[in-house]
Amino acid sequence: EVQLVESGGGLVQPGRSMKLSCAASGFTFSNYGMAWVRQAPTKGLEWVATISYDGSSTYYRDSVKGRFTISRDNAKSTLYLQMNSLRSEDTATYYCTRDARFAYWGQGTLVTVSS
Amino acid sequence: DVVMTQTPPSLSVAIGQSVSISCKSSQSLVYSDGKTYLHWLLQSSGRSPKRLIYQVSNLDSGVPDRFSGTGSQKDFTLKISRVEAKDLGVYYCAQTTHFPWTFGGGTKLELK
Numbered sequence: 001e002v003q004l005v006e007s008g009g010g011l012v013q014p015g016r017s018m019k020l021s022c023a024a025s026g027f028t029f030s031n032y033g034m035a036w037v038r039q040a041p042t043k044g045l046e047w048v049a050t051i052s053y054d055g056s057s058t059y060y061r062d063s064v065k066g067r068f069t070i071s072r073d074n075a076k077s078t079l080y081l082q083m084n085s086l087r088s089e090d091t092a093t094y095y096c097t098r099d100a101r102f103a104y105w106g107q108g109t110l111v112t113v114s115s
Numbered sequence: 116d117v118v119m120t121q122t123p124p125s126l127s128v129a130i131g132q133s134v135s136i137s138c139k140s141s142q143s144l145v146y147s148d149g150k151t152y153l154h155w156l157l158q159s160s161g162r163s164p165k166r167l168i169y170q171v172s173n174l175d176s177g178v179p180d181r182f183s184g185t186g187s188q189k190d191f192t193l194k195i196s197r198v199e200a201k202d203l204g205v206y207y208c209a210q211t212t213h214f215p216w217t218f219g220g221g222t223k224l225e226l227k
Contacts, residue, residue, distance in 0.1 A: 047215055
């Protein structure tokens, strides 16, 4: 059974950093691209970043470019999102999802950026 | 950016009724490999999104054939026949043909 389990969310002050993790199981992690998608409270879904199966290619939405870094450790079957210079508008539930067809989703981790 | 316009924003339905949701993109969603990366997701209340249909018309395993997806290029439709209570929630279309990947605004399916 495919499982994606996010962790690392919580309350953080504006301007600070936070690192999210997504532990994958039930499939060969190193064969698939992965992505982060977020959802602000009561809002719709918003793509954040994507990484290729081997980590050689990364893509970001403009509003996080230069502040967020997506990465992966295929030996640990884990996806990461390093978030720096956090802003109030980054407040959202962050989901990891598998591949370019959104095949599977984790349960999400809530990031609240507030002083 | 590709804008995904989803209509209607909400639908009030009776159990057993059939409904359709429209999703129109501002650009063609046909990728250079000839495939169309348009997908449909359902987010039930308080839950994570779950994919129902990928690449326009391919049903995910376990999704009943009451669901169907059609369309091409820039115009897509999700049809639900004989709505059941477990179908309620917010439906999203999403495109992964062009970066940035984008989602429709969602259609909330509620009971009448």
